[in-house]
Amino acid sequence: MIFLTLEKKKLSEFLDALSREFRLVVPEKKGEKTYTFSHYSSFNKVALEFLRTILPPKKFFFLPKESLFNIGNDFNINSCSIDNADYILFGLHPCDLHGIDILDRAFSYKGRDSFYWQRREKIGIIGFSCLPDKYCLCKSMRTDFIESVYDIFLYTLDNVYMVTVRTALGDDMVRLKPELFKECTEMDIAEYKERIKIRDSKFIRIIDITNLAELLTLEYKSEIWEEYSKKCLFCGSCVMVCPTCQCFDVYDSTDMISEYSIRWRRWDTCMRKDYALVAGGHNFREGRAERFRFRYLHKEIGFGDEHGKPSCTGCGRCSETCPAGIDMTEVVRRIRE
Amino acid sequence: MDKPKVGLYSLTSCSGDILETTNIEEDLLTVLKWIKVVDMNVAMPSTGETPDIAFVEGAVTKDEEIGFLRDLRKSVKYLIPIGTCACTGGIIARGPEERREWLSDVYKEAGEDIALRFPRPVREFIAIDFSIPGCPIDKNYFLHCLGYLLKGVLPEVPNYPVCMECKMKENECLLHYRRLPCMGPVTRGGCGARQPSFGRPCDGCFGIYDDANVEALKAILKDIGLNNDEIQKRFDLFLERGCT
Numbered sequence: 173m174i175f176l177t178l179e180k181k182k183l184s185e186f187l188d189a190l191s192r193e194f195r196l197v198v199p200e201k202k203g204e205k206t207y208t209f210s211h212y213s214s215f216n217k218v219a220l221e222f223l224r225t226i227l228p229p230k231k232f233f234f235l236p237k238e239s240l241f242n243i244g245n246d247f248n249i250n251s252c253s254i255d256n257a258d259y260i261l262f263g264l265h266p267c268d269l270h271g272i273d274i275l276d277r278a279f280s281y282k283g284r285d286s287f288y289w290q291r292r293e294k295i296g297i298i299g300f301s302c303l304p305d306k307y308c309l310c311k312s313m314r315t316d317f318i319e320s321v322y323d324i325f326l327y328t329l330d331n332v333y334m335v336t337v338r339t340a341l342g343d344d345m346v347r348l349k350p351e352l353f354k355e356c357t358e359m360d361i362a363e364y365k366e367r368i369k370i371r372d373s374k375f376i377r378i379i380d381i382t383n384l385a386e387l388l389t390l391e392y393k394s395e396i397w398e399e400y401s402k403k404c405l406f407c408g409s410c411v412m413v414c415p416t417c418q419c420f421d422v423y424d425s426t427d428m429i430s431e432y433s434i435r436w437r438r439w440d441t442c443m444r445k446d447y448a449l450v451a452g453g454h455n456f457r458e459g460r461a462e463r464f465r466f467r468y469l470h471k472e473i474g475f476g477d478e479h480g481k482p483s484c485t486g487c488g489r490c491s492e493t494c495p496a497g498i499d500m501t502e503v504v505r506r507i508r509e
Numbered sequence: 510m511d512k513p514k515v516g517l518y519s520l521t522s523c524s525g526d527i528l529e530t531t532n533i534e535e536d537l538l539t540v541l542k543w544i545k546v547v548d549m550n551v552a553m554p555s556t557g558e559t560p561d562i563a564f565v566e567g568a569v570t571k572d573e574e575i576g577f578l579r580d581l582r583k584s585v586k587y588l589i590p591i592g593t594c595a596c597t598g599g600i601i602a603r604g605p606e607e608r609r610e611w612l613s614d615v616y617k618e619a620g621e622d623i624a625l626r627f628p629r630p631v632r633e634f635i636a637i638d639f640s641i642p643g644c645p646i647d648k649n650y651f652l653h654c655l656g657y658l659l660k661g662v663l664p665e666v667p668n669y670p671v672c673m674e675c676k677m678k679e680n681e682c683l684l685h686y687r688r689l690p691c692m693g694p695v696t697r698g699g700c701g702a703r704q705p706s707f708g709r710p711c712d713g714c715f716g717i718y719d720d721a722n723v724e725a726l727k728a729i730l731k732d733i734g735l736n737n738d739e740i741q742k743r744f745d746l747f748l749e750r751g752c753t
Contacts, residue, residue, distance in 0.1 A: 203681030226679045236677035405694040405725045408669065412676035423665065426656040428543050429536045439677060445720035446668050460722070495672075495685040495694060496725055 176346065176353040177332040177360055184215035187262065189348045194260040194296065197232065199225055209261065222263070223305055224489050228415035229261050229268055230275055233291035236412075236439050240287060240422075242432040252434075257291040260345070262298040267308075267487035269299055269322055270315040271415025274475070274483050278418045281478060287437070296341045299325035301367075306376045307488025309501060313381060315485045316371075329363045379504050381482065385473045391507050392465070400503060401460035403496050404443075410490035410498075411441035411467070416475075416483040419447070442466050468503065513659060516548035516560030517591075518581070520574045521601065521628060522567030526592030527551050529645040530564075533652060540652070543659060562587045562658055564641075568594040568601055568628035575634050582635040587658055590631040591651065593644040593714050593747060600644065602628040603745055639663055644714035644747065647700045667699035668719050671711050675702035683710045688733040690743055695721035713748040723748075 178186060190196050196212035199222040207222040209229055227236075239252040264272075272292075279288040299322035310316040323342035326333040334356060337343055346353055411417045421440035426433045440447060443463050448456035457463045475483035484500075491499045517527045528551055533540065547558040563585040569575060582588055593599040604611065605627055612620035631637060641654055657664035671693035675682070683705055684691040691710035693702065697718035704711050717723070723744075730740045 202679065203686060205686050206681040208679050226681065227676070231679075402722075403725055403728070405670075405672070405722050405729075406720060407672035407694040409672050409676050409682070412673060425653055426660050426662075428652060428656045428659065429539050439673070441669075441673065444669055444673075460720075493682065493685065495682060495729060 174337045175356045176335045176337065177329075177356055178326070178335050178353055179332050180328075182352045183333065186349055186352055187212065187215055187218065190260055190262070190345060193348060195256060195258060197259050197261045199263045202226060209263075212262075218263075220263070220300075223265070223302060223308070224267075224487055224492065226489075226493070227413060228271055228487070228489065229264055229297075230271065230415055230418075232259055232261065233257070233295060234275060234279070234288055234418065234420075235291075238287065238437060240435045240437055242430075242434045244432050250432075254290055258294040258296075260296040260298065263300040264297055264322065265300060265302045265310075265487075266318050267310045267313075267315050267485040268415055269297070269318045269320075270310075270313075270485040271487065272297070273318070273321050274416040274479075274485065275418055276321075277479050278416070278475075278483075296345070297322045298345070299336075301325075301327045301371075303371055304375050305488070307492045308375065309377060309379060309484075309486030309488060311372065311375045311486070312377070312379045313482070313484055313486035327364055327367065329360060329367060332360065334360055334364050377501050379501050380508065381472075381504075384482070384504065384507075385476055387507055388469055388472050394507070396503070396506050397461040397465040400498060401464040404460070404464055404498060405496050406443045406445075406460060406463065407495065408441040408443050409493050409495065411443060412439060413489040413493045415485055415487055415489070416471075417441070442470065512543065512545045513562060514547045514558055514560040515544045515562045515564070515655075516585075517546070517550075517564045518548060518566070518577075519550055520565060520567030520578075520595065520631070521570040521625075522592065522594045522599075524551055524566070525645040526566040526595075526643070527564075529648050530651055533648050536652070540655070544655070559584045561585060562589070562655075564589050564591045565631055566590070566592045566595050568598045569631060569634055570601075570625040570628050572626070578631060578635045587638045588631075588635065589654070589658075590637055590640040591643075591646050593642055593716070594628065595631045596640045596642045597716055597747070598628045598630050600746065639666055642697065642715040643700060644712075647703070649701075650699050667697055669698045670694050670718055670721065671696045671698045671700065671702050671705070671715070674698045674700070675705045675711075678702055678706055680705050683708070684729065684733070690730050690733065690735055690739075692726070692743060692748060694729075695723055695726050695748065712746055713743075715747075717748050 191212045197209050198212045198218045199207050200210040200217050201219050202208040207219050207225045209225050241249050241251050243249055279285040323339045324345060325336040337346055419440045419442060420437040422437050424433055424435050457466055471484045472482045519527060531552055547560050548555045563581055590596050594601060612623055641651060654664045675693055680702060683689040689710040692713035693705060693711040695717050696711055696713040697715040699715055727740055
């Protein structure tokens with residue numbers, strides 16, 4: 173790991189250089205209040221002020237919908253070749269980096285998911301520091317720092333970015349324009365330390381996740397689940413935007429046009445009634461309250477049992493996105509009370 | 510082997526659904542490699558042959574339409590209502606009480622002579638195999654279903670809300686961020702979030718999906734400033750008459 177600095181006004185030169193060598197993806201403004209990771213077109217469209225995009229970066233390697241293989245009229249199975257997936261994703265905050273770490277674990281648990289990894293392995297990542305808003309829970313979820321996943325990470329200081337170079341790919345990126353980067357000075361280091369303190373003081377919401385798995389188990393029969401399930405639309409928005417939700421449905425289509433039958437996988441959600449429906453008509457989670465509860469249990473307990481940490485990264489997307497205004501911190505607070 | 514014969518028939522409707530099937534344009538010739546169209550009144554004269562697969566658009570408003578449907582059902586392998594009117598009665602099945610008044614408003618004296626049955630969906634008169642909702646239907650989903658039928662398999666009907674497809678397209682939520690009365694959260698998906706992708710709130714033309722939390726959406730619509738009347742109107746348009 174090496175530390176360098178990049179003058180803020182030189183960032184455009186660096187991104188331009190990157191975009192000539194790689195498929196660069198950057199945060200851009202989407203609507204009035206939302207952002208999205210999009211293909212880089214020009215520096216003045218890069219939304220450095222963004223906090224969270226509608227969809228997390230998982231959309232680049234765990235696609236909303238992808239074909240797994242197809243079968244032609246000759247009954248041969250053809251694997252679907254992947255498109256150009258060698259992206260450099262710029263601007264990922266620590267929560268999203270943790271989200272990728274969690275997906276990496278999920279898609280390698282008891283066997284590697286080749287569809288995930290054939291894209292994931294080609295992707296380079298540039299982390300980017302941020303200041304929290306009222307939905308940010310990374311401090312509470314202990315995901316406000318990360319030492320893995322990224323290739324380089326940019327910390328915003330007053331006049332420069334402090335650049336952490338972690339991998340060989342990160343080194344390659346920096347070497348595209350070595351003249352832009354300087355050694356870290358003692359003043360930079362002091363400023364970095366100061367910035368971390370400032371960020372720590374800016375968290376608006378803090379939740380206590382100590383023994384949360386136990387509390388959720390103890391409150392399995394709580395009335396809270398029933399109450400929230402009346403308010404919840406079960407629209408699946410929270411799942412689609414979650415950086416760690418990884419469930420998918422598998423289905424086939426027979427396409428008259430291409431003369432292939434295609435097997436697809438598409439994002440799915442445990443909030444959906446048919447999700448836990450099995451052959452014979454039994455449904456493991458038919459009731460709405462059961463489904464509402466399940467998502468919390470899986471984030472905190474289900475994933476934690478296997479991987480030793482909850483699979484919520486505190487990015488705040490579910491709380492910000494929910495059309496019914498259900499706030500995950502509120503649910504957790506009420507469980508604790 | 511002879512190509513499977515397909516017929517597209519209109520009951521009382523705007524013909525929008527059959528018209529939509531002609532919009533496959535660039536793929537039309539490929540599709541015609543696999544099927545023979547025997548009836549499609551917007552595009553060709555009938556060949557007089559009996560189809561294997563019949564698609565029916567429009568609501569039932571006349572007695573002769575009931576007889577037509579019963580005969581058709583006896584002769585075809587698959588009968589599939591297409592479009593919202595055929596699936597639920599559609600837009601024309603609004604206002605059972607105000608109907609008389611509307612007719613005389615629009616058609617003046619001539620309206621008094623219009624003696625139509627109240628528009629009803631196809632499935633109330635004959636057995637259907639499944640239905641393809643939408644106002645109009647989605648041409649790609651129509652092709653998807655046709656592909657299944659040609660292989661002798663009934664396609665799965667999407668049973669998830671429009672929101673899921675809307676999020677996958679990464680649209681800014683119209684209900685949440687722009688406080689527009691979007692019916693996406695209770696509406697059956699399958700259209701690829703057609704309206705929200707163009708910044709227009711979903712009107713619910715695919716009907717309510719099986720697990721829709723209607724009360725929760727009504728509470729939100731109230732919260733964004735709609736009164737009870739306005740909320741009822743939103744549901745009256747397509748949704749309150751059930752689903753496919």
